Amino acid sequence: MCQYSAVDGTPTDWHLVHLGSRAIGGAALVMTEATAVSPEGRITPFDTGIWSQEQATVFRKIAGFIRQHRAVAGIQIAHAGRKASTEVPWRGGKPLDSGNGGWQPVAPSPVPFAEGYIVPREMTEADMERIREAFAAAARHGQEAGFEVIEVHMAHGYLLHEYLSPLTNRRTDVWGGSLENRLRFPLSVARAVREEWPESLPVLVRVSATDWVEGGWDLQQTIAFARELKKIGIDMVDCSSGGTVPDAKVPAGPGFQAHFAAAVRREVGIATGAVGLITEPAQAEQIVSTGMADAVMIGREFLRDPYWPLHAARSLGVDMPWPPQYERAKPL
Template sequence: MPKLFEPLALRGITLKNRIAVSPMCQYSSVDGFATDWHLVHLGGRAVGGAGLIISEAAAVSPEGRISPEDLGIWKDEHVPMLQRITAFLLAQGSVPGIQLAHAGRKASTYSPWTGEGAVPESAGGWPVVGPSAVAFADNYPQPTALDAAGIQKVIADFRAAAVRALAAGFQVVELHAAHGYLLHEFLSPLSNLRTDEYGGSFENRIRLLLEVTAATREVWPENLPLLVRISATDWTEGGWNPDEAVQLASILKTRGVDLIDCSTGGNVPKAPIPVGPGYQVEFAGRIREEAGIMTGAVGLITTPAEAEAILANGQADLVLLAREFLREPYFPLLAAHELGVEMPWPAQYERGKPRVQAAAGQR
């Protein structure tokens, strides 16, 4: 059995395979509400056989949205449509997950196909916050540094969002501490210039993430897994680096986190990132080995052979795909065929299933 199709146990749940749908912003919400688009988008990947499906970043507060069109989970009214989606994913045998997020200084920006940079308040934008009053880029909003009350509100918002996520039927929560959004902004000395207990030393810069993790774990059931997505490096001198990522992962393991979703970058515009197939996998491998925690690999993984090699080489426990799932919603079903695995198709699609030939090597 290829590693890609081995089950993966995470606390009290078991993924039927090690293929996950990575969170992908759809910028298709109004006032944070999920729509039929989200049902079809996520549901199609469940029909396609993914073991874990993580919804796009769901803002824990209105001011935590990246754009006005972001998905949200900051009020109870968001729950019913999310329940409809999770019920469908579960019915297809996929585990539903949700990424909880706060965009920090990268909030109040246009969705990709509507514009660039800051959305002015006159056009539906809002004041943004961050660890320090340092904008991400010249055309991004100028943030206000969070004060003590603001930090406590962020923690409370993540906690309340986790309670709603459970009510909505999600079985996995992922905290978004990557890509230059709020929790990552606190981690990096390039965006965190604070001199209080939330800035300066490594221990201070990770404090908010640890407090959010603790608040989430308090309300998230013991039998359900908690994931954290981090950027393992800022790809910039003087920024967050792989050594700190390993150290953080080791600490998160002791705080009830079950898997580190290993991405990179996002906190520095135009950082020199060596983008290419599997360019982030090495970070997942190092964290897995040195921190002794399960990891997920992500980043331009496009073929079953690439995904299988990552797992077979012990570099990760889970492979997350994004763009490839946009191109091919049925990637797991087709990967099973390519790797010679007999995987059941939905009965409605059975007539389209490729058949494994009796002769060795012929499919």
């Protein structure tokens, strides 16, 4: 599991905010990352998935544990597309063929991610219908498991981002070419998830705001996409970037993607989340309190410091409850 948290700009709590009638306030949001909607949609053979009732039953225990500790359980659902069938990162992350536990990836166009990667099979309309239903089914299973927030992963060069970007979508039918055509399949998936998910609970979409490559997906196309997502009832756009091609020059630095969230929020009038090298409490507070974004999403910093919210609260002068077992260690 990867943990995400968000701060609402007032130094009272850490939580997901500003989602209108679907707000989940007063608690941290803990979200599973890139949970596959089908076996072929896994990045590696060891990825978690939510394509079956059995998986939902196991996740129910996890979501219940999160709620027991006064946090909100969320799930990010994903399909890896042409970046599927690879080894786990700590074993090198190289592509796996069928003889080594791999499988045939699918994508909008038969263009591999990089040299040495498996050439994906170009998806048919029947494939698209099957995968659209897989996302809808994942939403149903997620609800059964007790999750209260769902995020559709459309970033980082995975399947739905592959449809959006002209670098990876080379189709000449109604699913490729113009911006309207490239938006068509991702929007249909977002709509299917929104229709399955309870009206009272939030649906988020993670996007890569730019490919960082000339001629690729960019901020203006992201803004146009966010307008369409808002129309179908998506509650927040989580703004990341990159991942489409291996040789992109990404100017990474502290908070380097926050301006994407600010632009989408300003131009579209939809709630946004900022993500990417946000590690310091004051940095997170500044992003939200100045209106750059409605939430800050934190991942790797939680892996380095699982007690980051407690440390952040103290640095911002906020008194937060500690786990009872650790109260003896709470600073005075």
